[in-house]
Amino acid sequence: MEQYDKIIIGAGLYGLYSxxxxxxxxxxxxxxxCDPTPFRRATYINQARVHQGYHYPRSISTAMKSAGYxxxxxxxxxxxxxxxxDKIYATSARYSWSDGEQFRRFCKAAxxxxxxxxxxxxxxxxxxxxxxxxxxYTYDAMLLKDYFLEKINALKxxxxxxxxAIRSIEARNDVYAxxxxxxxxxxxxxxxxxxxxxxxQILDLAGFEKFRIKYELCxxxxxxxxxxxxxxxxTVMDGPFFSIMPFGKTGLHSLTSVTFTPHMTCYQETPAxxxxxxxxxxxxxxxxxxxxDCSERPETAFPYMANLAVKYLRDEFTFxxxxxxxxxxxxxxxxxxxxxxxxxxxxxxxxxxxxAVLSGKINTVYDLDEVL
Amino acid sequence: xxxxEKNFVSAVIYVHNAEHRIASFLGMVIAVLEGHFEHxxxxxxxxxxxxxxxxxxxxxxxxxxxxxxxxxxxxxGFHGLESAMNAGMDLAIGDFVFEFDRTAPDFDPEEIMxxxxxxxxxxxxxxxxxxxxxxFTSRLxxxxxxxxxxxxxxxxxxxxxxxxRRMINRTASMNRTVPYRKAVYxxxxxKADTVMYSPTGRGGEGxxxxxxxxxxxxxxxxxxxxxxxxxxxxxxxxxxxxxxxVFMIVYSVVIFAAAHxxxxxxxxxxxxxxAFLGMFGILTVIIKYLQLLVNLVFRxxxxxxxxxxxxxx
Numbered sequence: 001m002e003q004y005d006k007i008i009i010g011a012g013l014y015g016l017y018s019x020x021x022x023x024x025x026x027x028x029x030x031x032x033x034c035d036p037t038p039f040r041r042a043t044y045i046n047q048a049r050v051h052q053g054y055h056y057p058r059s060i061s062t063a064m065k066s067a068g069y070x071x072x073x074x075x076x077x078x079x080x081x082x083x084x085x086d087k088i089y090a091t092s093a094r095y096s097w098s099d100g101e102q103f104r105r106f107c108k109a110a111x112x113x114x115x116x117x118x119x120x121x122x123x124x125x126x127x128x129x130x131x132x133x134x135x136x137y138t139y140d141a142m143l144l145k146d147y148f149l150e151k152i153n154a155l156k157x158x159x160x161x162x163x164x165a166i167r168s169i170e171a172r173n174d175v176y177a178x179x180x181x182x183x184x185x186x187x188x189x190x191x192x193x194x195x196x197x198x199x200x201q202i203l204d205l206a207g208f209e210k211f212r213i214k215y216e217l218c219x220x221x222x223x224x225x226x227x228x229x230x231x232x233x234x235t236v237m238d239g240p241f242f243s244i245m246p247f248g249k250t251g252l253h254s255l256t257s258v259t260f261t262p263h264m265t266c267y268q269e270t271p272a273x274x275x276x277x278x279x280x281x282x283x284x285x286x287x288x289x290x291x292x293d294c295s296e297r298p299e300t301a302f303p304y305m306a307n308l309a310v311k312y313l314r315d316e317f318t319f320x321x322x323x324x325x326x327x328x329x330x331x332x333x334x335x336x337x338x339x340x341x342x343x344x345x346x347x348x349x350x351x352x353x354x355x356a357v358l359s360g361k362i363n364t365v366y367d368l369d370e371v372l
Numbered sequence: 373x374x375x376x377e378k379n380f381v382s383a384v385i386y387v388h389n390a391e392h393r394i395a396s397f398l399g400m401v402i403a404v405l406e407g408h409f410e411h412x413x414x415x416x417x418x419x420x421x422x423x424x425x426x427x428x429x430x431x432x433x434x435x436x437x438x439x440x441x442x443x444x445x446x447x448x449g450f451h452g453l454e455s456a457m458n459a460g461m462d463l464a465i466g467d468f469v470f471e472f473d474r475t476a477p478d479f480d481p482e483e484i485m486x487x488x489x490x491x492x493x494x495x496x497x498x499x500x501x502x503x504x505x506x507x508f509t510s511r512l513x514x515x516x517x518x519x520x521x522x523x524x525x526x527x528x529x530x531x532x533x534x535x536x537r538r539m540i541n542r543t544a545s546m547n548r549t550v551p552y553r554k555a556v557y558x559x560x561x562x563k564a565d566t567v568m569y570s571p572t573g574r575g576g577e578g579x580x581x582x583x584x585x586x587x588x589x590x591x592x593x594x595x596x597x598x599x600x601x602x603x604x605x606x607x608x609x610x611x612x613x614x615x616x617x618v619f620m621i622v623y624s625v626v627i628f629a630a631a632h633x634x635x636x637x638x639x640x641x642x643x644x645x646x647a648f649l650g651m652f653g654i655l656t657v658i659i660k661y662l663q664l665l666v667n668l669v670f671r672x673x674x675x676x677x678x679x680x681x682x683x684x685x
Contacts, residue, residue, distance in 0.1 A: 094462040126544040240463070259443070303411040304441055307380045307465040311537070 001185045004030045007178060009202055010194040011038035011160055013141075014357055016148040017365045018192055021372050023155035030186055032164040032178070034198075035290055038149065042196045043362070044141040045220055045292060045327035047256055048248045050074060050081065051361050053110050054089050054134050057098045057238050059340030063110040066361055073139075073363035080143035082249050087136040087233040090119060090128040092312075098238040100130020107132070120314075127312045128236065138233070139362060140248025165287065169206040176206075176352050192372075193356040197328040198288050200270050203356060208348045211358055213330040215271040216262035217291060220325045221255040221302050222247055226318030229253065234313065242308050244319065252322055257308050260301040262329075271328055291326040300324045330358065343367045376410045381488070381534075382466030383414045386457055388450070389580055390475045391423040397475045398432045404484045405440050413441040417460040420450035452586040458550050461540060469540060471553075472532045478502055478571040479531055487534050487567050496539040496562035501528040502571040513591050517555075520599035527554055528566060538562065552594040559598070597666065606659045610652045617649035 006022050008015045011033035022029045035041070049055070052070040053063030074081050091100045098106070100116075107114035113135050119128040152158050165181040175187045193202045200210040223244070233245030233253075242257035264273055272285035275296040283289030291297055302321045309319070332344065343359035345367060355371050383401050387394055398416070405412040414436075416429050426444060433442040445463060447456050457471060468491060470484070483500055490498045506514075510529050517527065535557070542560045543550060550556050557564070579587070596602045624641040627633050 124541060126541070260441070299438060303380055304413070304465070307411075307467070311465045 001177075001187060002030070003175075004028045004186060004188040006030075006190040006192065007032065007176070007186055007188040008192045008194060009166070010196060010198065011035070011162075012041065012043040012194060012196055013039070013144065013148075013362055014194040014196075014359065014365055014368065015192070016145075016152065018194065018368055018372055019158050019160070020148060020151050020155070021369070023152065023158035026157060029158045030188070031158070031160040032166065032186075033160060033162050034164055034287070035293075036162050037145075038160065039141050039145040040290055040292065041327045042329065043144075045218075045325040046329075046362075047220065047243055047245065047254050048138040048141065049245075049361075050137045050139050050363050052112050052134070052136050054107070054112065054114075054136055055235070055237075056340055057103050057106045060106065060110055062340040062342060063106070063112070065343075066363060067110060067112050069363040069366055072366065074137060077139065077144060077147070079147065080140040080248065082138045082140065082246050085231050085233050085246050087134050087245065088117070088122055088131055088235070089114070089134050089136075090123060090131040090234065090236050090312075091238060092236050092241055093127055093129040095239045096129075096237060096241075100128075100132075103130055103132065103237065107134075122232070122234065122314060122317070123236075123312050124314060136233070138246050138248050140250065143249065165282075166202070166205060169202070171206075171349070171352055171354075174352050176354065189351065190353045191355070193354070196358065197271060197330050199330065199356055199358055201286055201288065203348075204270060204286065206348070206354060208354065208356075210269050211330070211344070211346075211356070212333040213358075214333060215266040215268075215273075216329045216331060217264040217266075217273060217298065218256075218261050218327060218329045219263055219298065219301055220247075220261070220327075221300065221305060222250070222252040222322045222325065223255050223319040224322055225253040226316075226320075229313075229317040229319055232317070234317075236312055242305060242312070244309055244313075253319060255302075255305050255309065255319065257301075257305045260304040260308070263298040263301065263326075271330075273328075288328060291328055294326075297324075297326045329360075331360075332358070345371055347371065377408055377488075378410055379467045380465070381405065381409055381412045381468045381470065382464035383412070383470040383472060384457060384460035384464055385414065385416045385472045385475065386419065386453055386460070387416050387421060387425050387429070387475060388419040388453075388456075388583060389421050389423050389425065391421075391425045391428050393475045394425055395428050395432050397472075397477055398429060399435075400477060400481050401470075401472070401484070402432070402436045402440055402442075404481050406437055408485055408488075409439070411439055413443070413464070413466065415460045415463055416442070416444045417456045418444055418446045419452070419456040420447055450582055450586075452590065453583070454550065454552060454590060457553060461535075464540075467537050469535050469537075470532060471535065474531060477531075479569050480572060483567070483569045484532075486569075487532070490565055490567055491534045491536060494563060495565040496536040496542075496560075497533060497557050497564045499528065499530045499533040499564070499566040501530045501566050501568055503568040504571050513595075516595060516601065517599055520595070520601040520604060521555075521559075522600070526566075527558060530554070530566075533557075536562075551597060552590060555594055555598040603659065603663050607656065610656045610659070614649055614652045617645045617652065620645035621649070 005027040006029045008018050008031045011031050015031055019029050019031050050073055051066035053067045056062040091103050115133040117131045117133055119131040166178055167181050168179045170177050175189050176191045178186045193199055195202050203210045235243040240259045244253050244255045247254040266272055270285040271288050276283045278296045341360035343364040345357045348354040418426050445459055487498045487500050506529050514527050539562055543556050624638050628638040
């Protein structure tokens, strides 16, 4: 039995950030991660946006919150931020829930910079009714990982346990006892559940009320961008459209689309997918494996996403398929209508403390400061 | 094994109260696309169906393999064929897009590929029309349309067609709205062709009352918007009436001189004739203005071209 001040479940950004904050206070921290290294799922496998709110033209609260943290994140993690491109947001002329004028007003209300450009500079005639030069960057998850690992290595009271398989979580007087499949037991008076897609699995083990979420098995496509496209990131709003933008500092572009990025959707409490039985691995609704490392990952939807992008973008913006990344993404059911992505922090118990955090954005990680 | 086509095709299918027909129709389209294309999508536009069409589509879609992406656009209420198909076309992402206006197939599944192959030979739009006698009303409509429009393109009653992306972009930039697709396609000025097929007789339109009403309205609107019919009729009528007015002026003067009519008759008739002459003159001007306005509002591009050829340096 090992005793800690805090146990953090999940070595994504939220987990490692918390470990660093607490470790610097000389607390004894254990991070439990089921993968062999950190940042192997959502922190790495997403569009790598450092949000300033542009993405949420129907949820000004989400927009303002991300705008508030934008500067701070870019300052704190400057080394992993890619600023070397022009980020263009455009509103589709058809099927968009917001038009160019509404987007402009939204940016003004949220206090985020946006300069109107001529849509036909980038898009085929008639496809977009507004194009805006915005200020949005992308981060490089691998550089961020190296930074956090270096910091954590310097803190001798912080330990990360990889390949961790949790069997049970129980409250015993003033501590939580986490029993592992290998028989080891860890105790702490403070548990932080930062398992993202696995959040309900952990809540299930601890016997707490679960988040109302749906799960999407998502594909992020990495592309080699042609010369003209290299210096741009494009996002077409606000409906069944696409984004193609630099993927951190990797030199590649990520391509995603609202309709084709999710391959499968699951509405159960814990992530159950039909592919889970076939992988041969230990993936199940109660212990989600890593889709990106799985042999049963879906076939790429590149032809579909590419055709969608080609339909909009002018012909000089070319790109070619490199590879795909897959991961499961949880989406709060309450945010279906306004498409908001709130950071939800729930405290389930005090002394011993059990907290769960669910967020779809990287730069709202600072919200955790209140509870750590 | 046959090599599948690399081109990405979309199929847009119009669905209105078609729960009895849609399953077999969709099944056929899925089979053709799966069999011949590496990647494709099907968009079913549900135009305010009151039956279980969407339920049937969902069940049928479950059987498709991963190479066909199937989606449904649910229109908010009945919009009619043209708007609904436009909505579907706006969503389609294919290099080539099939438009299925009807879900009652009277053609062999092979016809779909015949039309596609024809498009590959350099036609931006290829129609598939049944090789049978058209309904009287349809024939009348197309005759009148042909007579009064400046587009020289024979139109038929068509079952489905294929459009190239170039064609779709062209129509999108030509008109602000597309009230009648066929006319817009015909006036787009790109290469078009029609493939005739012998109907298998399974067809049968199966239009409900709402659709029939919509179609007659559409016919009138199209004739007004796309042909010179309204304008020519109005001009002819005003000319005729102006002539009658002039005749009346002359007539009243002659009667005044020769036959000594009742007092006041000549002034009344003279006044009326001059007033009508002026009225019709004003009407002609107004109609001309209206026609110009329709063109300004409705058409975006002043002209359309088929291609540009460079002959010498």
